[in-house]
Amino acid sequence: xxxxxxxxxxxxxxxxxxxxxxxxxxxxxxxxxxxxxxxxxxxxxxxxxxxxxxxxxxxxxxxxxxxxxxxxxxxxxxxxxxxxxxxxxxxxxxxxxxxxxxxxxxxxxxxxxxxxxxxxxxxxxxxxxxxxxxxxxxxxx
Numbered sequence: 001x002x003x004x005x006x007x008x009x010x011x012x013x014x015x016x017x018x019x020x021x022x023x024x025x026x027x028x029x030x031x032x033x034x035x036x037x038x039x040x041x042x043x044x045x046x047x048x049x050x051x052x053x054x055x056x057x058x059x060x061x062x063x064x065x066x067x068x069x070x071x072x073x074x075x076x077x078x079x080x081x082x083x084x085x086x087x088x089x090x091x092x093x094x095x096x097x098x099x100x101x102x103x104x105x106x107x108x109x110x111x112x113x114x115x116x117x118x119x120x121x122x123x124x125x126x127x128x129x130x131x132x133x134x135x136x137x138x139x140x141x
């Protein structure tokens with residue numbers, strides 16, 4: 001997960017965000033209409049729509065993003081996912097890098113309304129999962 005200044009993004013990415021805004025505010029009825037109104041192709045919209053988010057929209061949607069460093073051992077990621085599930089977390093995205101020097105970076109976006117714990121308590125619980133070297137909340141409330 002990256003946080004990038006919109007000034008350096010290609011115009012297509014910004015137009016995808018505009019199309020998503022049009023859909024969410026009923027300014028457009030379909031994805032095709034939103035893409036056309038934003039000046040991009042439908043294929044460009046579909047290529048990026050699930051990968052590009054406005055930070056403020058995500059924060060308002062009760063979504064947090066966690067970043068963890070996990071030991072490169074069988075079952076560590078599975079145990080982390082199980083702990084999230086037991087806490088009522090709905091994992092929306094999960095990305096794991098290729099392990100280097102015995103550890104792998106993992107980022108997860110989690111929808112929080114069903115959480116049984118407050119986000120700091122979730123981070124604390126996840127930090128106790130065997131094989132978790134470090135975990136922190138990097139986005140969201």
